Amino acid sequence: MKRDSIIVSYVAPIPSFSIGNDTTYCGAFSQELSTGVSATLWSTGVSTSSITVSTPGLYWAQESNICGSLRDSIIISDNPFPVVNLGNDTSACPGNEIILNAGNSGATYLWQDNTTAQTLTVNSAGTYWVNVTVNGCMKRDSIIVSYVAPIPSFSIGNDTTYCGAFSQELSTGVSATLWSTGVSTSSITVSTPGLYWAQESNIC
Numbered sequence: 001m002k003r004d005s006i007i008v009s010y011v012a013p014i015p016s017f018s019i020g021n022d023t024t025y026c027g028a029f030s031q032e033l034s035t036g037v038s039a040t041l042w043s044t045g046v047s048t049s050s051i052t053v054s055t056p057g058l059y060w061a062q063e064s065n066i067c068g069s070l071r072d073s074i075i076i077s078d079n080p081f082p083v084v085n086l087g088n089d090t091s092a093c094p095g096n097e098i099i100l101n102a103g104n105s106g107a108t109y110l111w112q113d114n115t116t117a118q119t120l121t122v123n124s125a126g127t128y129w130v131n132v133t134v135n136g137c138m139k140r141d142s143i144i145v146s147y148v149a150p151i152p153s154f155s156i157g158n159d160t161t162y163c164g165a166f167s168q169e170l171s172t173g174v175s176a177t178l179w180s181t182g183v184s185t186s187s188i189t190v191s192t193p194g195l196y197w198a199q200e201s202n203i204c
Helices: none
Strands: 023-026 031-034 050-053 057-065 068-079 090-092 098-101 108-111 119-122 126-134 137-147 168-171 187-190
Parallel strands (some): 090 137
Antiparallel strands (some): 031 050, 098 119, 108 126
């Protein structure tokens, strides 16, 4: 009598798996993709349970056995941040309006006062900011607007007549006063007859 035997094994089918939904990032990113199976073959050419990616593209993972293979893929996209520039901090004269423009036509806007237009008209001092969102990517910029006070009226005195030699101080009390003599100071002392003037200035 002769006997022979054979062991027959059935390999379990590969369970379904997912490496995630298609994803969009704003700017730089780093994402781990994983199956949890050490022999996974990746589109990058490595065979491991997970990979970390930092560049946009199509990535896939494939698991195989003698019964076949199963693959899942993910598309990772990278959108740029919008460029938002409200300009440098600025000053204006009372009564003047400043129009702030966030640019990026067709974007979604949110200003500090909860308005949602591309532009904002400013007529008072303060810090103004806007959030601009394009393709899910948001960027903020801010600007400080100051309003300059009008120059207060001042006097350097009434017209004056002296007899003989004299010395008189003319003063505004403002250090940046420009005088007809060419100096810039709060006061001057004069000892010769003539016409003297003082001038105070600002952006208005």
